[in-house]
Amino acid sequence: MKSILLIATGGTIASRPTIAGLAPQLRAQDILDCVPALRDLCRIDALQLMNIDSTNMSPECWLAIAACVRKHYEDYDGFVITHGTDTMAYTASALSYLIQQSAKPIVLTGSQKSIYSQDTDARRNLYDAFLAAQDDELHGVLLVFDGRVITGTRARKTRTKSLNAFSSIDYPDVALLREGRILHYIREPKPEGCPVFYDQLNPRVFVLRLIPGMNPGVLYTLLDSFDALVIESFGVGGLPCYESEDFLAAVAAWARIGKPIVITTQVPHEGSDLSVYQVGARVADTPGVLQAHTMTVESVVTKLMWILPQAHELSEIAVLFYQPVSHDLLRFV
Ligand code: ASP
Numbered sequence: 001m002k003s004i005l006l007i008a009t010g011g012t013i014a015s016r017p018t019i020a021g022l023a024p025q026l027r028a029q030d031i032l033d034c035v036p037a038l039r040d041l042c043r044i045d046a047l048q049l050m051n052i053d054s055t056n057m058s059p060e061c062w063l064a065i066a067a068c069v070r071k072h073y074e075d076y077d078g079f080v081i082t083h084g085t086d087t088m089a090y091t092a093s094a095l096s097y098l099i100q101q102s103a104k105p106i107v108l109t110g111s112q113k114s115i116y117s118q119d120t121d122a123r124r125n126l127y128d129a130f131l132a133a134q135d136d137e138l139h140g141v142l143l144v145f146d147g148r149v150i151t152g153t154r155a156r157k158t159r160t161k162s163l164n165a166f167s168s169i170d171y172p173d174v175a176l177l178r179e180g181r182i183l184h185y186i187r188e189p190k191p192e193g194c195p196v197f198y199d200q201l202n203p204r205v206f207v208l209r210l211i212p213g214m215n216p217g218v219l220y221t222l223l224d225s226f227d228a229l230v231i232e233s234f235g236v237g238g239l240p241c242y243e244s245e246d247f248l249a250a251v252a253a254w255a256r257i258g259k260p261i262v263i264t265t266q267v268p269h270e271g272s273d274l275s276v277y278q279v280g281a282r283v284a285d286t287p288g289v290l291q292a293h294t295m296t297v298e299s300v301v302t303k304l305m306w307i308l309p310q311a312h313e314l315s316e317i318a319v320l321f322y323q324p325v326s327h328d329l330l331r332f333v
Pocket of ligand 1: 010011012013052053054055083084085086087110111112113
């Protein structure tokens with residue numbers, strides 16, 4: 001029987017109704033007790049790292065989760081992290097950068113309904129997560145939800161209420177879970193050697209969603225408080241040029257002090273391609289500007305947080321940014 005460590009962090013899966021709304025109150029052991037079938041599946045130890053609504057998740061919490069996995073890595077065959085659904089995709093991406101080359105599965109899960117509600121998805125998701133965590137073929141950071149195994153860097157919450165809350169963006173699911181069994185869609189050799197753990201993140205990353213008519217002055221306002229800017233632009237990507245070149249001048253101001261700007265898109269699928277339109281190509285030519293291509297916004301944000309403490313020159317930042325990690329960056333060949 002495999003040994004799995006449950007790291008509980010809160011979320012709806014651990015919530016009970018309070019007079020002010022649902023709030024995490026159940027402890028790791030309470031959650032496990034709701035799924036007795038787990039006893040026949042694997043040996044489980046449980047640890048309560050925090051008990052928060054994932055709205056309160058932060059880069060500090062991600063470092064704490066990664067440090068916890070690192071501390072216990074040799075003692076277990078796999079890890080299950082219970083987590084609120086609202087920011088689970090960010091955590092999945094962050095952990096994909098903080099823990100690389102893991103031959104063991106590190107599985108995030110949660111639920112749309114509390115484990116005590118009658119029509120809860122919590123019991124199924126929890127059982128499936130342990131099934132994935134003790135699987136011989138799965139490895140690395142994964143998100144398990146509604147019978148799907150999703151690569152950590154490709155996950156996004158796409159439904160606020162339905163049980164199929166998560167999608168794998170522009171990448172196939174890794175596996176399907178049904179009636180206690182796993183069907184693998186993607187089989188990959190496990191990484192050899194030890195995993196690589198990182199212990200620093202720079203949270204000074206800002207995401208700006210462009211709207212028609214936006215004043216480019218906002219880019220200067222953000223310059224002192226942040227070390228990297230992600231602009232969610234329109235379509236395949238571009239910046240407005242109204243009557244002046246103000247946006248380009250503002251982008252150039254970031255580059256001058258060595259702070260990167262990443263252009264991504266607010267369209268949910270298929271990524272950016274700044275080379276298509278004039279409004280994009282002229283931005284792509286500005287030094288210091290990177291583009292997300294097929295990376296999700298969750299991955300872009302957490303990858304920048306991971307890169308900034310290690311690289312200071314824009315050229316070094318670009319090299320790390322375009323180096324694929326755990327299928328975050330997919331390219332046509
Ligand atoms: N607000 C909750 C959380 O993210 C939602 C959930 O878990 O489904 O913690």
